[in-house]
Amino acid sequence: MPWLSILIFLPLLGGLLIWLTARGRTAYARWFALVVTGTELLIVLGLWWAAAPAEGGYFYEERAPWIPTVGIQYLLAMDGISLLLVLLTALLAPVAVLASWNAVRHNWPAFAFLLLATQAGIMGVFLALDLVLFYVFWELMLVPMYFLIGLWGHARRLYAAYKFFLFTVTGSLLMLVAILGLYFTHGEQTGVYTFDYFELMHTHLSGTTGMWLMLGFFVAFAVKIPLFPVHSWLPDAHTEAPTAGSILLAGLLLKTGAYGLIRFCLPLFPEASVDFAPFGMALGVIGILYGALLALVQEDMKRLIAYSSISHLGFVVLGIYGWNQEGLSGAVILMLAHGVTTGAMFALVGMLEERSGTRLLNNLGGLLSPLPRLGALLLLFTLSAMGMPGLANFAGEFLVLAGVFQVSAGLAVAGALGIIAGVIYLLWMYQRTMLGELQGERKWVDLDAREMLTLGMLAVAVLWLGLYPAPFLESLQIPLTAIIESSTAVTTGEVDALH
Amino acid sequence: MHSTDLISLAPFILLSLGGLTLLMLGSWPQRISTRTLTAVALTFLLLCATAALFWELPHEVGGMLVIDAISRLFTLVFALGAAAIVLLSYDYAPTRHELREEYLSLILFATLGMTLLVTSRHLVTAFIGLEILAVPLYALIAWRPTRDGAIEGGVKYAVLAGLAAAFFLYGIALTYASTGTLDLVALGTVTSGERLLPIAVTLILVGTGFKLALVPFHMWVPDIYQAAPAPITALFATVAKAAALVFLVRLLALQLPQIWEALLPLLWGLALISMVVGNLLALRQQNLKRLLAYSSIAHLGYILVALAAGNSLGRDAAIYYALAYVVMNLGAFAVVAALAYPDRDRGNLEEYRGLGRRYPLLGFAMGVCLLALAGLPPTAGFMAKLLAFGAAVEAGHIVLVVIAVISTALAFFYYLRIMMVLYAEGETIRDVTPPAQGTVAVVIIASVLVIGLGIFPEWLLKVP
Numbered sequence: 001m002p003w004l005s006i007l008i009f010l011p012l013l014g015g016l017l018i019w020l021t022a023r024g025r026t027a028y029a030r031w032f033a034l035v036v037t038g039t040e041l042l043i044v045l046g047l048w049w050a051a052a053p054a055e056g057g058y059f060y061e062e063r064a065p066w067i068p069t070v071g072i073q074y075l076l077a078m079d080g081i082s083l084l085l086v087l088l089t090a091l092l093a094p095v096a097v098l099a100s101w102n103a104v105r106h107n108w109p110a111f112a113f114l115l116l117a118t119q120a121g122i123m124g125v126f127l128a129l130d131l132v133l134f135y136v137f138w139e140l141m142l143v144p145m146y147f148l149i150g151l152w153g154h155a156r157r158l159y160a161a162y163k164f165f166l167f168t169v170t171g172s173l174l175m176l177v178a179i180l181g182l183y184f185t186h187g188e189q190t191g192v193y194t195f196d197y198f199e200l201m202h203t204h205l206s207g208t209t210g211m212w213l214m215l216g217f218f219v220a221f222a223v224k225i226p227l228f229p230v231h232s233w234l235p236d237a238h239t240e241a242p243t244a245g246s247i248l249l250a251g252l253l254l255k256t257g258a259y260g261l262i263r264f265c266l267p268l269f270p271e272a273s274v275d276f277a278p279f280g281m282a283l284g285v286i287g288i289l290y291g292a293l294l295a296l297v298q299e300d301m302k303r304l305i306a307y308s309s310i311s312h313l314g315f316v317v318l319g320i321y322g323w324n325q326e327g328l329s330g331a332v333i334l335m336l337a338h339g340v341t342t343g344a345m346f347a348l349v350g351m352l353e354e355r356s357g358t359r360l361l362n363n364l365g366g367l368l369s370p371l372p373r374l375g376a377l378l379l380l381f382t383l384s385a386m387g388m389p390g391l392a393n394f395a396g397e398f399l400v401l402a403g404v405f406q407v408s409a410g411l412a413v414a415g416a417l418g419i420i421a422g423v424i425y426l427l428w429m430y431q432r433t434m435l436g437e438l439q440g441e442r443k444w445v446d447l448d449a450r451e452m453l454t455l456g457m458l459a460v461a462v463l464w465l466g467l468y469p470a471p472f473l474e475s476l477q478i479p480l481t482a483i484i485e486s487s488t489a490v491t492t493g494e495v496d497a498l499h
Numbered sequence: 500m501h502s503t504d505l506i507s508l509a510p511f512i513l514l515s516l517g518g519l520t521l522l523m524l525g526s527w528p529q530r531i532s533t534r535t536l537t538a539v540a541l542t543f544l545l546l547c548a549t550a551a552l553f554w555e556l557p558h559e560v561g562g563m564l565v566i567d568a569i570s571r572l573f574t575l576v577f578a579l580g581a582a583a584i585v586l587l588s589y590d591y592a593p594t595r596h597e598l599r600e601e602y603l604s605l606i607l608f609a610t611l612g613m614t615l616l617v618t619s620r621h622l623v624t625a626f627i628g629l630e631i632l633a634v635p636l637y638a639l640i641a642w643r644p645t646r647d648g649a650i651e652g653g654v655k656y657a658v659l660a661g662l663a664a665a666f667f668l669y670g671i672a673l674t675y676a677s678t679g680t681l682d683l684v685a686l687g688t689v690t691s692g693e694r695l696l697p698i699a700v701t702l703i704l705v706g707t708g709f710k711l712a713l714v715p716f717h718m719w720v721p722d723i724y725q726a727a728p729a730p731i732t733a734l735f736a737t738v739a740k741a742a743a744l745v746f747l748v749r750l751l752a753l754q755l756p757q758i759w760e761a762l763l764p765l766l767w768g769l770a771l772i773s774m775v776v777g778n779l780l781a782l783r784q785q786n787l788k789r790l791l792a793y794s795s796i797a798h799l800g801y802i803l804v805a806l807a808a809g810n811s812l813g814r815d816a817a818i819y820y821a822l823a824y825v826v827m828n829l830g831a832f833a834v835v836a837a838l839a840y841p842d843r844d845r846g847n848l849e850e851y852r853g854l855g856r857r858y859p860l861l862g863f864a865m866g867v868c869l870l871a872l873a874g875l876p877p878t879a880g881f882m883a884k885l886l887a888f889g890a891a892v893e894a895g896h897i898v899l900v901v902i903a904v905i906s907t908a909l910a911f912f913y914y915l916r917i918m919m920v921l922y923a924e925g926e927t928i929r930d931v932t933p934p935a936q937g938t939v940a941v942v943i944i945a946s947v948l949v950i951g952l953g954i955f956p957e958w959l960l961k962v963p
Contacts, residue, residue, distance in 0.1 A: 136877055139876050139881075140876060162915065166908060166909075166911060173904040177888065177892065177900050180892040181892055181897070184893050
């Protein structure tokens, strides 16, 4: 069975079917969407269970000619890194559906279609290994997300949607130029014109060409992550998006950027990336501190979590450019942890907003006694987000810092400062919402079964990642080793031996 | 004359015959219904397309016409495109009672001109084709002269097209003076370092530039896009431009070795300002037809980026882009025509508010076409840009590509703005009529082609 294609096209076609057949029936659209995303999750779990690495650490591969005249293929493959991120995608999609159950008030069928189309695009990004195909999915996930923000978002949704789209699309178009540049450089050297990732890895790139091409890719990924100077779309988009949009944005879209760095920037341009690594790490640290400092002063809970995302993704970038086994595995684990934790936080803020009508910290307080279950779960995810040992983020942050410390102790210390700031703003947020005086008279309803199920799935993931990350680390072993070898080869001057 | 020649000439004969038949039917003693006239026009257009399928390739007729894969492809495109425009016009409310034999025969003659232009291998044939195309357009733009700006639009187009023709003709004269031949194939082998030739080609380029509305020859475009009835706008914005474009591709594909160097900066400049100015002017535009006019200027700029590369990929990219451009814009204008008020087109973007919800099919098709125009995968618009930018990267024109890419990103803003308006809340309801079947068929076929060409560009790339 072409399982990888099914992973992409099941949500796409399922969503289309919902849109075409629902005719305004909300319940039908919701359940149908839940069934599709649930099936998808089951398939991914099955694939995980059955995964047996073939050559080069790839579990599954699908290859078919698409546009042979210009060397474009339909090439999907899944190794340990893609597997984990696909798993995260499959987990967060039903969460997003469940979180929007009552929150989305109009036009559920169209909403379901866009949500599932986004999922399909993200799946494609994590699986495609032909550069043009990758680009197709990379752009494809933007459009439905744009509409999710622009049509179902909050007050300033249009502004946020445009900003999101224009930032990311500029980055990706520059990547397209770099892809074309790599294609022709490779073609001139070998006479084989192809967009195949595995072939392009063996391109000899001179210093400046390699650096420019690498930067073309880097810009696209940096916008998505987002790194410091190009981050300004993120707080707006996260804040204005509907809950499901925020979950997918923070949980998955940001990960596509970091995934791109690991999958494309480092292996395709090892020489340039080694030269660039100190800048990459510096940008990561700037992101950590900048995000944390801005999170300290936010009043809006969604904005606060958005800035904390910038901070956490800074860790991911720091780990990636630390470029050793600990740093890279830490980065991937942290990506998963952040996806789960932040997804849960946004879902919780959505639930809180449905009940209280506000996200502003000033208007909240003392909610722990009327909403004990919500309060308890918020505590769990807050603790995870601040890096409490035994919970998800700790495993990732610890590994990243351990990895970076071997490269530069100073940067590791600076990164650790970000964790301290994280403790401050997260605890403060918790204190101002859950503790203190209850404001106003209102009938509070605690979490119902659906909401408990939504958060329960994520809580399991958080505990699993925190307590027993070994199965995840194991599947990262082979693919990350290959990436690290390319760096060692560069630094020891054995580039030619590698090719 | 051989039988092969006759087969090669069949589409031209059919188109002229069709135009004359329509005129005769119009002056028939009994009144013949518009429906019948439309059916006759469609029949002749489809016959023309069928005849083109029987062409034997490659072939040339008397050193004047070249019958090759590109000619066939675009003859088909023009015949079918013109058929689509006839269908659109038939259902188009504002000209409902004024659609008679003259209108239809003018469309057929314009198609003849386009076909002649793309098949010409001789500059004089090209000029004749250009004029046969231009003259019916003057009349069609000013159709229903009582409308606001109709006469103004027609006259404006006539004057500027006349000017363009003058440049073109002067270019032809200089070409002849410097090389002694007007045959395109012979021109390609000219080796003498004539100084006049670059000037001659530049003048021809300016003449075609007017037709293609490249900046700085673009001033007529927005006014006339707005003034003409939507189906006619579709006619000269899509197929007519593609005809001029294919001629340009043929001219530049010669590579004219000794003048290419001199020509390159000119192409660069035209491409660059067309992209940038087109997109910048479109950004703040509130009128949908004017907006599409500016966007088409930018698209021609991208095509020039491909042509300036001067390699075989660039030529293929330009051909592919021309076709994608026709389909995308035809789809968009078909939706504009379908949504017209009984007396005029919708103008301001606000008049389209919420219509995507009311007419899901039209809204979806418009979405597909706009995303294709913006260049989003998996549509034909993306593939066209990929090939065009690829050609330029191959030629090493990195700066030009980066500018093209940034202006593409800029363009997303206004395409998305249209889509947002279409799906926004709170529509302005006035005269809600369901779109007619013919129009819906055109809209569906166009959007299927936009996606189909984007996913399977292979069968087109194999043509040239």
